[in-house]
Amino acid sequence: MKIVVLKFGGTSVGSIKRIKNVSKIVISYLKKRYKVIVVSSAMSGETNKLVKLTKQISNNFISSEYDPIVSAGEQVSCALIAGRLNDQGYLARSWQGWQIPIFTQGNYSHSRVVNINKDKIIKFLRKGGIPIIAGFQGINSDHRITTLGRGGSDASAIMIAKFFKAKKCIIYTDVDGIYTTDPNVVPKAKKIKKISYEEMLEMASLGAKVMQPHSIQDARLNRIDIEVKSSLKNVSGSLITKRKNVSSTNIIRGVSFTKNDTKITLVGVKDRPGVAANIFEPLFKNSINVDMVVQNISSNKKETDLTFTIKNEDLIKTEKLIKKNKKIKFKKIIIDRKVSKVSIVGVGMITTPGVTFRMFNALAKKNINILVISTSEIKISVLVDKKNLKKAVDVLHKEFKLDY
Numbered sequence: 352m353k354i355v356v357l358k359f360g361g362t363s364v365g366s367i368k369r370i371k372n373v374s375k376i377v378i379s380y381l382k383k384r385y386k387v388i389v390v391s392s393a394m395s396g397e398t399n400k401l402v403k404l405t406k407q408i409s410n411n412f413i414s415s416e417y418d419p420i421v422s423a424g425e426q427v428s429c430a431l432i433a434g435r436l437n438d439q440g441y442l443a444r445s446w447q448g449w450q451i452p453i454f455t456q457g458n459y460s461h462s463r464v465v466n467i468n469k470d471k472i473i474k475f476l477r478k479g480g481i482p483i484i485a486g487f488q489g490i491n492s493d494h495r496i497t498t499l500g501r502g503g504s505d506a507s508a509i510m511i512a513k514f515f516k517a518k519k520c521i522i523y524t525d526v527d528g529i530y531t532t533d534p535n536v537v538p539k540a541k542k543i544k545k546i547s548y549e550e551m552l553e554m555a556s557l558g559a560k561v562m563q564p565h566s567i568q569d570a571r572l573n574r575i576d577i578e579v580k581s582s583l584k585n586v587s588g589s590l591i592t593k594r595k596n597v598s599s600t601n602i603i604r605g606v607s608f609t610k611n612d613t614k615i616t617l618v619g620v621k622d623r624p625g626v627a628a629n630i631f632e633p634l635f636k637n638s639i640n641v642d643m644v645v646q647n648i649s650s651n652k653k654e655t656d657l658t659f660t661i662k663n664e665d666l667i668k669t670e671k672l673i674k675k676n677k678k679i680k681f682k683k684i685i686i687d688r689k690v691s692k693v694s695i696v697g698v699g700m701i702t703t704p705g706v707t708f709r710m711f712n713a714l715a716k717k718n719i720n721i722l723v724i725s726t727s728e729i730k731i732s733v734l735v736d737k738k739n740l741k742k743a744v745d746v747l748h749k750e751f752k753l754d755y
Contacts, residue, residue: 352476354517355385358486358508361395362525363582364428374435376523376582377481381441386476388515390486390508391432393424400424414459418488419496421460422448425485425504433483443481446472448496453489453507455497462497463565464489464510472515484511502563509566513573520570520577521588522562527581528589529554529561531753532606536744539754543604544587547594550604550696553730557607557694567591594698602699602706603751606744609692611663612642614722614734617673619682622655629678630657637672639665643692643725643734654682658723660734663688690722691740694732695747701728713750719743 357380359373373389380387401421405412429445436443451471455462472482486504491497499506505522512520527542529551534540546554548571555564561579570577570591580588590596620626631641643660661669666686673684700706710731714721719742723734735743748754 352386353384354388354476354515355380355519355521356388356390356508356512356515356517358390358504358520358522359392359428359432359582360504360522360524361392361397363523364391364393364432365395367431369582370428370431370435372582373432373523374439377432377436378439378441381481385518387481388472388476388511388517389429389432389481389483390504390511391425391428391483392486392504394428397424397427415495418459418498422485422488422496422498425487429483429485433481436481436483441481442479443483444475445483445485447485448488448507449490449494451484453510455489455491455499457497459495460498461500462489462491463499463569464506467511467514469514500563500565502566505562505566506569509569509573509575509577512575513569517575520575522577522579523582524561524579525581525583526561526579527584527586528579529559529591529605531604532744532748533608536608536741537606537748537754540748541753541755543589545590545592545597545599546604547597547698548591549594549729550597550698551591553694553696553727554605554607557609557692557696557730557732559605559607562591597698599699601697601751601753602703603695603697603747603753604699605696606747606751606753607694607696608740608744610737610740612660612688612690612692612734613663613666614658614660614687614690615669615673616656616658616685616687617679617681618656618685619654619680620657621680622653626679627657629676630673631659632678633672633676634661634669637668639669639672643723643732645723660690660692660723689737690734691737691743692732692734693740693743693747694730695751696730697751698729700731707731709750710747713746714743717742717746719746 433443454466486507577591
């Protein structure tokens with residue numbers, strides 16, 4: 352069977368008008384002789400409403416009951432799509448994760464798909480049916496409903512494409528592809544026709560909002576090409592694929608940024624082995640992601656300052672954990688929420704000298720001070736004052752000729 356997986360995001364199914372548009376897209380692939388599997392998110396805004404209901408009960412709502420609630424929105428959108436297709440004379444039905452079933456492992460709200468029973472879906476496809484599968488959800492070994500975290504419907508689509516050996520996996524969203532940076536910040540941003548898994552993974556991790564990092568990682572590990580397209584206009588999208596399939600003259604492929612960073616500095620930390628591990632251990636145990644880290648050189652070989660960044664939403668918990676951590680001593684804690692991270696990404700920097708100089712020099716010319724630096728093989732990130740964010744993104748976009 353020639354199978355295509357079509358995933359539709361919340362904005363793509365956000366109204367009855369858009370549900371009707373989704374059915375048109377599905378029918379267009381049927382006319383191309385594809386067997387179509389649809390994966391749908393909840394209608395935009397619905398999951399947030401469900402989350403709000405749980406908070407009205409408790410700020411510490413039991414996780415095993417939280418997941419069935421927040422995954423309920425997908426059931427509605429799937430049934431609406433199936434209903435529309437049936438009304439147009441096609442055999443379609445909605446499926447929830449537990450009905451297939453889609454098996455997951457891991458904690459509630461952060462599970463990963465590990466297996467899918469294909470029998471029911473294959474049988475339905477052979478009858479000429481169109482399965483409309485709820486994204487974002489599955490069941491664990493206790494047969495309890497689990498969810499896959501932010502961007503979970505993308506992860507559902509990618510794993511469904513893997514298990515059903517789909518020819519294509521297409522993510523339909525409200526943007527028409529992946530851009531060199533956010534067009535709302537830099538109007539001259541250009542659409543990227545092809546981008547490697549590695550570059551897209553870095554860009555997503557660094558703030559690009561088209562897809563969540565763990566979904567791209569699933570695609571990379573399983574070698575599944577992903578096409579990102581708009582459901583709202585009929586234009587070509589962007590392909591996420593193997594590095595060898597991508598040819599580009601640009602050293603840098605994109606400029607990413609985040610706006611929800613907090614910089615924490617511990618002043619007067621003891622300068623001895625194991626202190627950094629003691630600082631970060633409770634953060635790790637509480638699933639707090641530490642991003643950029645820098646430790647100053649100790650002048651007296653007794654004390655030093657350690658700076659790191661976290662997401663704004665983790666600040667209160669992080670501050671509490673640090674202050675009650677009896678394994679560490681420090682003179683004071685300095686918190687700065689008026690910072691943003693700006694990053695350049697591109698596999699071209701692996702073999703091209705001078706990229707770091709060009710980045711730092713371009714920022715210096717615009718009088719933008721660098722607060723913290725972190726690097727990997729294909730990215731360089733800097734922390735800057737939030738007031739300089741737009742200027743930094745714009746100057747780096749120009750410096751690496753992404754405007755053209």
